[in-house]
Amino acid sequence: MHAHSEFEIFSYIVSGELHHEDSMGNKEVCKKGDVQFTSAGTGIKHSERNGQKSKNTHLLQIWVEPNQSKLVPSYATMNFADSDKKNKLCTIISSIDNEDETRSIKIHQDLTMFASILELNNSITHHVAPGRKCLIQIVQKADDPCVCMSYGPGEEIDVKGGDVLFVTTTKTKPVDLKITGKGKKTEFVLFDMGDGKPHNISTNRIYL
Template identity: 45%
Template sequence: MSSQLVVRKSEDRGYANHGWLDTHHTFSFASYYDYNFQGFGSLKVINEDIVQPTTGFGAHPHREFEIFSYIISGELQHKDSMGNVEILKAGDVQFTSAGTGITHSEYNIHPTLPVHFLQIWVKPDNPKLKPRYQTMTFSESSKTNNLIHIISPVEDHDNSTIGINTDFHMYASLLESGHKVIHTVQGTKKPRKVYIHLASTGGKLSVNENTILQQGDGVFVTEVKQGDEIVFESIGDKIAEFVVFDLA
C-alpha cells in the first residue's frame, strides 16, 4: 500500500473557549476559517466539544447535512422538532438526517459533570431527504481492543450500524496499551480516503507504525483503495479512544 499520511495536530485546530463551551474544530467552522481545512470529501465538520454542567446549545436549525454526536463521557440531552427527547451517555451515537430541515437543542443537564463529545457533519448525496433520527449504543466492552463499525451506507447497512446517505463508514475503538487493531479500507468507489481522530482523553496511537498521534490529533490518509489495511497500536499508558472515517 502506497498511502500518504498527513497529521493534523491538535494545537493546529480552530479553538474557542466560551466559558460554558470548550471546543476544537478540525475544519473551518463558525468564526474559525482556514482555506486549507474546509472538509475532507463529504466529511465537513469534526468538533470536539466539552460542555459545562447545566449549559448547552439552544434550539437552532439545520438542513441538508447528516449530523451525529459521539459521546465520550458525561450526558447530553437532545431535543428536536420531530418530537425526540433523549439523554445520551458514553457509548451512544445520536444520528440526525437534517434533510429538508429540523430544529434541535443539545444540553448538559447534569448538575456537576461536563459532557465531552464529538459532533460530526457529513454531506449526503441527496440533500432533500426527509428528516430522520436514530440513536444506537456501542458499549465500552464491544469497543475495547476492537474496531467497531458504527455507520455505513444505507444501501448495504444492517441493524448493527446506523445508515448514512452517502459512501461513508465510521468505526470506533478503545485500545488498551500494547494492543493493535486493523482497519480494512471499504467501498468500491476510487479513490478512497480515511481520516482518523484520536480523542483528547490522554491516549497515544501509532498508525502504520511510523505515524504517531497524541491526544486530539488527527491524520489524513490518501492514496488508498478497497482492501488496503491500516494498523493501529496504542502506545501510551492510557486507553486510546479513536474514530475512523472511511469515505469516497
C-alpha cells in the same frame, strides 16, 4: 431551538450527558457510549445542551453532506458499549447501501465510521481501498503517545491525544493501516470515505 437542513449530523458521546429535543417530537438524554443521529433533510429544529451543573459534556459531533437532497427528516440513537470496541474496530455509522452492516446507524453517504478502545500492545489493521480517504481522531486529551500508526515498511508515526490524521490513497494503490496501542487504553474513531461529495467534518466539541 435552532434550525438545520440538508445535513446529516451525529454525536458520539465520550462523557457526561447531552440533552436533546427536536421538532420531530424526540426528547432524550444521551450518555457515554450513545450515538445520536439526525438526518435534517428538508428541515428540522432542535436543541442540545448539557443538563448537568457540575460536569462537562464531551462529545464528537460530525456533520456530513448527504448524497441526496430533500430527504425526509429522521432521528435515531444507538448504544455501543466499551466491550463492543475493545481491541477491535466497531462499526458505528455505515452507508444505507451497505446491507452487510446490520448493527449500525445508516447514513446517506459513502462513509463508514468505526470506534475502538485499544489497549497497550494490541493492534488492529484497517484496509483502505484504492481511491478512498481515511480520517482518524484520538478521543482523549493526552500529551504522551497513544497509538503508533504504520502504513508501509518503515513508515510509522506516533499519535497523541487529540491528534487527527488524514490518509488518502491513489486510485491504484491501497493502504493497510496498522494501529498499535502505546498507552494503557486509547479511544479513537476512524472514518473510511469515498471520493464523492465533500464531507464537512466538525469534531471534538465540548458543551459546557
